[in-house]
Amino acid sequence: MGRWEPDARGRLQRAALDLYVERGFDETTVQDIADRVGVTERTFFRYFADKREVLFDGSERLVNGVVDGVKNATDAMPLTRVVSAFAGMGEFFDERKSWSAQRARVVTATPGLMERELLKLSTMGVAIAAVLEEQGVDAHEAALAADLGVAVFHRAFQRWVVDESATFSACVRATSDELQAAVRKA
Amino acid sequence: MGRWEPDARGRLQRAALDLYVERGFDETTVQDIADRVGVTERTFFRYFADKREVLFDGSERLVNGVVDGVKNATDAMPLTRVVSAFAGMGEFFDERKSWSAQRARVVTATPGLMERELLKLSTMGVAIAAVLEEQGVDAHEAALAADLGVAVFHRAFQRWVVDESATFSACVRATSDELQAAVRKA
DNA sequence: CGCCGCGATGTCAGTTGCTGACATCGGAGA
DNA sequence: TCTCCGATGTCAGCAACTGACATCGCGGCG
Numbered sequence: 001m002g003r004w005e006p007d008a009r010g011r012l013q014r015a016a017l018d019l020y021v022e023r024g025f026d027e028t029t030v031q032d033i034a035d036r037v038g039v040t041e042r043t044f045f046r047y048f049a050d051k052r053e054v055l056f057d058g059s060e061r062l063v064n065g066v067v068d069g070v071k072n073a074t075d076a077m078p079l080t081r082v083v084s085a086f087a088g089m090g091e092f093f094d095e096r097k098s099w100s101a102q103r104a105r106v107v108t109a110t111p112g113l114m115e116r117e118l119l120k121l122s123t124m125g126v127a128i129a130a131v132l133e134e135q136g137v138d139a140h141e142a143a144l145a146a147d148l149g150v151a152v153f154h155r156a157f158q159r160w161v162v163d164e165s166a167t168f169s170a171c172v173r174a175t176s177d178e179l180q181a182a183v184r185k186a
Numbered sequence: 187m188g189r190w191e192p193d194a195r196g197r198l199q200r201a202a203l204d205l206y207v208e209r210g211f212d213e214t215t216v217q218d219i220a221d222r223v224g225v226t227e228r229t230f231f232r233y234f235a236d237k238r239e240v241l242f243d244g245s246e247r248l249v250n251g252v253v254d255g256v257k258n259a260t261d262a263m264p265l266t267r268v269v270s271a272f273a274g275m276g277e278f279f280d281e282r283k284s285w286s287a288q289r290a291r292v293v294t295a296t297p298g299l300m301e302r303e304l305l306k307l308s309t310m311g312v313a314i315a316a317v318l319e320e321q322g323v324d325a326h327e328a329a330l331a332a333d334l335g336v337a338v339f340h341r342a343f344q345r346w347v348v349d350e351s352a353t354f355s356a357c358v359r360a361t362s363d364e365l366q367a368a369v370r371k372a
Numbered sequence: 373c374g375c376c377g378c379g380a381t382g383t384c385a386g387t388t389g390c391t392g393a394c395a396t397c398g399g400a401g402a
Numbered sequence: 403t404c405t406c407c408g409a410t411g412t413c414a415g416c417a418a419c420t421g422a423c424a425t426c427g428c429g430g431c432g
């Protein structure tokens with residue numbers, strides 16, 4: 001056994017989510033989280049840039065997955081490629097649905113966390129737009145398609161979290177269909 | 187003359203934007219802003235909930251304007267009503283274009299401010315969705331139409347800020363057309 | 373005319389998020 | 403066995419924010 005308990009990062013993440021659920025984000029100090037794990041406040045900040053980031057650890061993998069999905073998509077239309085890429089992340093989400101639901105409740109209940117979530121989504125949109133541009137899509141069109149794809153993802157996610165039995169990709173497809181309907185009617 | 191210079195709020199807003207532009211948001215302390223205006227740090231926080239909010243003062247009027255616009259819109263399709271409502275805010279934006287451009291530069295350069303901006307947009311989306319629901323639109327459809335409208339607004343705004351001579355409503359209409367194209371092709 | 377209360381601001385002490393600089397020490401490898 | 407490394411601890415400090423209470427011109431009221 002090493003000098004300290006292993007996986008401080010993972011333990012901090014779990015303790016943080018637990019505490020945020022138990023007593024709320026604002027009512028939880030970083031000191032509380034560190035104490036529960038048995039490390040120092042300073043150690044928390046070595047692993048996570050701030051008190052919010054501890055809930056956004058998977059986000060990089062999500063972005064990578066979606067970006068790859070867009071790169072490999074074959075459909076002719078940019079928006080379709082983006083939506084397919086999100087639908088392709090079904091496993092990623094379905095595997096940790098109960099964790100996602102718990103996390104989502106805390107995030108939506110806390111403006112500060114919602115801000116960070118929206119920034120991550122926006123950043124993902126920029127990354128997706130960059131891929132589309134690489135693929136020869138006009139900049140305006142790429143940015144719009146990326147933002148629309150992200151909007152579809154966001155709504156689909158809400159739906160998926162609320163509906164206990166739904167599959168993630170099914171939610172994406174359903175939302176995408178609604179998008180078609182909403183726009184074609186206009 | 188009163189006991190203090192009048193319009194402390196307005197002076198704080200101007201000083202804050204100036205300083206954020208001059209030396210950057212993170213490099214500006216609330217103390218700096220207060221000093222420049224000749225008041226106390228405490229007074230700043232009496233007017234603005236935090237260091238960011240000082241740049242988001244017009245946002246309530248924007249939301250009210252758009253909500254009213256949606257309420258009064260006559261078009262049959264929800265998304266069209268939302269887009270029209272945004273287009274109807276042309277004056278609101280065109281009047282203070284140089285201020286908007288200056289502010290936009292600071293916001294996009296500062297993640298913390300971007301977060302707040304995105305939260306405001308999201309909140310506006312929720313408000314718009316509520317109006318659509320009042321008008322009898324199904325909840326899913328309302329939320330989606332609202333988010334799409336906000337996405338169009340956001341892209342249109344980017345365009346408008348960059349293009350020195352563009353009119354705001356023209357940008358909204360152009361972006362809306364791109365949305366049609368992007369989705370219909372799919 | 374003088375007193376009274378209100379409202380905008382000041383003062384002050386305190387908590388929390390976050391950072392930089394330096395110390396510690398068990399374990400892996402030379 | 404010695405040495406260096408990397409994960410953590412320690413400590414001092416700044417800046418964002420908050421609550422409680424003090425101040426004092428000004429407008430109204432007696």
